[in-house]
Amino acid sequence: MEVSRQHIYSDAELDSHEGQVIAELKANSQCIIPDPDEWLDEELRRNVLLTTVDAFLNWARTSSMWPVISFPACCAFELISTAASRFDISRFGMEILRASPKQADLMITAGTLTWKMAPQIKRLYNQMAEPKWVIAMGACGISGGLFRGSYAVVPGYNHIIPVDVYVPGCPPRPEALLYGIQMLHKKIKKQSNFTGGER
Ligand code: SF4
Numbered sequence: 001m002e003v004s005r006q007h008i009y010s011d012a013e014l015d016s017h018e019g020q021v022i023a024e025l026k027a028n029s030q031c032i033i034p035d036p037d038e039w040l041d042e043e044l045r046r047n048v049l050l051t052t053v054d055a056f057l058n059w060a061r062t063s064s065m066w067p068v069i070s071f072p073a074c075c076a077f078e079l080i081s082t083a084a085s086r087f088d089i090s091r092f093g094m095e096i097l098r099a100s101p102k103q104a105d106l107m108i109t110a111g112t113l114t115w116k117m118a119p120q121i122k123r124l125y126n127q128m129a130e131p132k133w134v135i136a137m138g139a140c141g142i143s144g145g146l147f148r149g150s151y152a153v154v155p156g157y158n159h160i161i162p163v164d165v166y167v168p169g170c171p172p173r174p175e176a177l178l179y180g181i182q183m184l185h186k187k188i189k190k191q192s193n194f195t196g197g198e199r
Contacts, residue, residue: 053193054191054192057193058188058189058191058193059189061105062185062189063092063093064093065092065093065094065105065106065133065181065184066094066096066104066106067104068098068100068101068103068104068106068124069098069099070107070108070109070110070124071111072112072121073110073140074112075110075141075171076110076111078110078137078172078174078177079108079110079137079177081174082174082177082178083095083097087178089181092185094106101124101125101127101128102128103129104128104132105128105129105130105131105132105133106134106184107121107124107125107134107161108134108135109121109134109135109136109137109138109157110138110141111140111141112140112144112145112153113140113141113154113157113160114153115152115154121161122161125160133164133184133188134157134162134163134164135163135165135166135167135177135180135181135184136156136157136158136163136166137172137177138167138170138171138172139168139169139170140153140170142158142167143155144156145170164184165180165181165183165187166180167180
């Protein structure tokens with residue numbers, strides 16, 4: 001069966017219409033369209049910062065220190081108070097006290113340590129992520145404090161783990177602990193991530 005071809009427009013009309021569209025587009029396209037992101041050239045000049053890898057890594061580390069839970073005695077209440085709303089350590093990016101050492105990079109030794117607890121504290125420290133730091137909080141954390149003479153008490157956490165900052169007091173107030181945290185930040189900012197020493 002023969003199918004007849006029927007069009008609304010003839011081939012000549014279609015060609016003419018196409019020609020008109022092209023001519024119109026050509027007439028309206030004589031100028032280059034301005035780059036909509038030209039302003040970026042100026043903005044980038046004003047907003048790019050140059051720094052060192054050390055400074056950047058150390059800034060990131062000091063802004064996100066996560067303390068592990070290790071509260072063997074009464075200094076713990078000052079640490080808990082430091083974390084609560086009045087003193088608020090979340091200002092330093094460290095609001096959550098981690099329940100697992102594998103999520104933490106800071107140990108704050110809030111309390112007297114007995115030799116019986118010492119292996120657990122050492123294990124917690126060993127399981128923490130690298131790089132990691134320790135703040136010895138309170139007289140007991142620094143030297144055994146009142147209980148230093150006891151056969152059962154460790155005379156300072158620095159006998160079993162390396163301590164970076166000492167915060168004296170019995171107990172130290174939250175302001176003192178916050179000052180110790182800021183001292184630790186200063187120490188970290190001076191560290192070189194390549195040589196391991198001071199940069
Ligand atoms: S330093 Fe004082 S407050 Fe802190 S754990 Fe020792 S006895 Fe308790």
